[in-house]
Amino acid sequence: MTYATATNLLDQFGAEEIAQxxxxxxxxxxTSAMLATAAAGGDLSGYTPAEQDATLAALAVINDRLLDADSVINGYLATRYTLPLAVVPRMVRLIACDLARHALYDDQATELIMERYKQVIRQLAALAKGQVNIGVDVSGNRPMVNDAAQMSATQPVFRRDPGGFI
Known part of the structure; x- marks a missing residue:
């Protein structure tokens, strides 16, 4: 299971930029339309064989970069969480998209992309130290949102006979 999909990446940064x-x-x-169709698992039969091959090759590049991003994220999260995470928090998906985008630019990353990359690395370091919570427990098994304390008892606490509170 990956933390982000090609469709997530296209939605986050625009299909045109990622296609380029x-x-x-x-x-x-x-084109952006071809890549969006391929990422969604759509039919590319309306395009030439060369366009289909190029689109599938571009999608393979994107999926490789997303796997690279997963490896980086796992390197940080493994110190604190049980992997793989059963639920992928939005923060982790966004981090994966930023890492993949940075990797797609190779050595031509703009200043903005470099700054976002540095920011997500800082976020990952904070996650590894426990300074930031991603919304799952450290076993990585369940969301911590809406967790509440629970109590159970074998006998009722409030009763009328001797020994009860009433």
Whole structure:
């Protein structure tokens, strides 16, 4: 299970930007519509075989970068959480998207992308130290949202006979 999908990445940063970064061919054949269709598991039969091949290659690049992002995240989270996480918190999905985007830019990352990358690395370090909570318990099994204390007893506490509170 990955923390983010190609569709998450396209939604987060725009299919046009990601298509430009993921298409490694010359000339670039992959459009944002083609990439969005492929990421959603749609039909590419309306495109030429060269466009289909380029789109699937771009999608493979994206999925590889998302797996790389998962590895980085796991490296930090493994010190505190049991992996894999049963529920992927939104914060982790956003971190995975930022890491994958940074990786897609290789050595051509803009200042904004570099700053976002540094920020998510700081967030991961804080998660590993327990300074930030991602919303799951340290076993990674269940969301901590809406957790409440629970009590149980074998006998009723309030009763009319001797020994009760009434």
């Amino acid at each position: 970064r993921a298409d490694r061919g010359t000339p670039r054949l992959v």
